[in-house]
Amino acid sequence: MVIGIIGILVAAAYVLSTFEHLHPPPSVGFPGYIYPNQEVCDEYGGVLGSDGASCVYNETRWGSTGIDNGAWPFGDSLQVNAEMTSVDGLPPFPNAILFNWATIFVLAAGNLSAIDFQQRCMAATAPQTAARGCILAGVITLAVTLPVAYMGGLARLFYGPDSAYAAFEVNTCSAPLGLPTCAQWLPDPNAFLKLCATQFPIVLGAWGLIGIAAASMSTSAGALLAISTIMARNVGGKVGDPELRAAGFMLSFARAHVPVVITIGALIAAAYNETGYLLVVAFDIALSSTIAPLLAIVHAPNRITPSGGVVALLGGMSTRVILEFALPKDGSFVLPYGQYAYGYGEGQAGLPSFVDAPDGGTWNAAACDAPRLRDWTGLDSLVSPLVCTALLFGVSAWDLRRMRQGRPPLLSRLVPAHWLVPVVATRSSDCTATTEDPTKTQTATHSHLVLAPK
Numbered sequence: 440m441v442i443g444i445i446g447i448l449v450a451a452a453y454v455l456s457t458f459e460h461l462h463p464p465p466s467v468g469f470p471g472y473i474y475p476n477q478e479v480c481d482e483y484g485g486v487l488g489s490d491g492a493s494c495v496y497n498e499t500r501w502g503s504t505g506i507d508n509g510a511w512p513f514g515d516s517l518q519v520n521a522e523m524t525s526v527d528g529l530p531p532f533p534n535a536i537l538f539n540w541a542t543i544f545v546l547a548a549g550n551l552s553a554i555d556f557q558q559r560c561m562a563a564t565a566p567q568t569a570a571r572g573c574i575l576a577g578v579i580t581l582a583v584t585l586p587v588a589y590m591g592g593l594a595r596l597f598y599g600p601d602s603a604y605a606a607f608e609v610n611t612c613s614a615p616l617g618l619p620t621c622a623q624w625l626p627d628p629n630a631f632l633k634l635c636a637t638q639f640p641i642v643l644g645a646w647g648l649i650g651i652a653a654a655s656m657s658t659s660a661g662a663l664l665a666i667s668t669i670m671a672r673n674v675g676g677k678v679g680d681p682e683l684r685a686a687g688f689m690l691s692f693a694r695a696h697v698p699v700v701i702t703i704g705a706l707i708a709a710a711y712n713e714t715g716y717l718l719v720v721a722f723d724i725a726l727s728s729t730i731a732p733l734l735a736i737v738h739a740p741n742r743i744t745p746s747g748g749v750v751a752l753l754g755g756m757s758t759r760v761i762l763e764f765a766l767p768k769d770g771s772f773v774l775p776y777g778q779y780a781y782g783y784g785e786g787q788a789g790l791p792s793f794v795d796a797p798d799g800g801t802w803n804a805a806a807c808d809a810p811r812l813r814d815w816t817g818l819d820s821l822v823s824p825l826v827c828t829a830l831l832f833g834v835s836a837w838d839l840r841r842m843r844q845g846r847p848p849l850l851s852r853l854v855p856a857h858w859l860v861p862v863v864a865t866r867s868s869d870c871t872a873t874t875e876d877p878t879k880t881q882t883a884t885h886s887h888l889v890l891a892p893k
């Protein structure tokens with residue numbers, strides 16, 4: 440794992456110190472290509488166009504075969520600030536602003552119930568150690584991932600729409616792009632692998648890829664172990680004889696779950712090979728159903744009950760699933776707002792808008808009938824945790840009132856009473872010689888008193 444991370448960092452250092460451009464510069468173009476402004480015109484020594492005003496590709500300087508596809512009139516940039524503030528932040532392309540913000544929120548807040556955060560906190564001897572560990576992990580994450588994000592710009596430089604490898608859907612037009620046909624670029628899903636394999640020294644490319652494989656494998660190993668342990672303890676351990684729940688038996692019981700969990704994981708991976716998206720989905724489910732109960736047990740233990748927690752968990756998750764299908768989603772991740780939120784229309788006759796056509800023949804961009812994009816993905820992720828929170832406190836308040844009146848907790852009709860007794864956490868003094876933090880003990884005992892139905 441450490442060797443892998445160093446590999447990623449070394450590859451990133453090589454990239455940042457070697458390549459002159461980390462992202463595509465403005466396109467040089469091809470014979471007849473019109474430059475978008477004076478700056479780009481001067482940069483490439485453009486000549487006067489046939490209309491006597493526009494500045495076009497200089498054939499004497501660049502040759503008659505053309506340099507690129509003219510796909511980046513203004514060039515790309517490493518960072519576009521308006522991308523996070525405006526629906527029109529990425530002209531001339533649509534900007535998935537809600538989806539981007541929702542993803543940041545989902546990954547950040549959903550991570551509270553993820554294995555890395557939980558392990559770091561549970562392994563700490565004191566809250567301060569846990570806080571320091573989490574801040575350090577955040578710093579390391581930024582240090583490793585930011586240079587890798589820069590490699591995205593490099594992948595667009597070598598395999599983007601202006602590269603020799605670019606492929607386009609022929610029968611597509613786009614008014615903002617000025618293209619009557621071949622408007623939709625088809626990205627190469629293996630561009631990053633090809634970048635590592637062809638543009639880096641072979642050892643560095645391999646080392647970087649090993650780093651990515653190591654990170655994925657350590658994540659999945661941790662997740663498989665955690666799921667097996669939780670299945671054994673929270674599900675399997677609740678059924679059957681409490682006497683059997685001794686430590687030695689629980690360990691073998693958890694280990695017996697590992698092959699089952701591995702098989703399920705392998706089947707999902709074989710059927711749906713989208714690691715990044717599955718990660719967001721996993722955090723999304725965690726956020727919609729578990730984060731509110733998790734925060735409440737720490738910060739408001741007296742106001743929640745196991746029944747409220749179970750209803751919140753199921754309600755948050757169901758809301759997420761219902762919204763997944765109820766919200767309008769066309770797969771674009773783009774809201775129906777702003778002037779660029781359009782897809783591609785059917786191909787049209789004529790020359791692209793940015794081509795110098797002395798005898799006419801430039802296409803009529805108004806003829807491009809592009810569909811309005813409409814995709815509310817992201818709203819579902821933000822609404823579900825709110826529903827979960829409302830259910831948690833609402834149902835818990837009802838449950839607490841019942842118990843104050845001497846009636847049994849809501850769920851006791853459905854499940855055996857001992858399922859509603861929280862598993863007693865191992866005290867750190869049982870395992871090590873460290874003294875336990877008094878505030879922690881108090882919280883734990885406190886929530887026990889409330890949670891355990893008498």
Ligand SMILES: *[C@@H]1O[C@H](CO)[C@@H](O)[C@H](O)[C@H]1NC(C)=O
Binds near residue numbers: 498
């Ligand atoms: C076009 O390119 C040639 C060759 O580099 C150069 O001499 C000429 O000045 C360029 N034209 C303009 C208008 O810059």
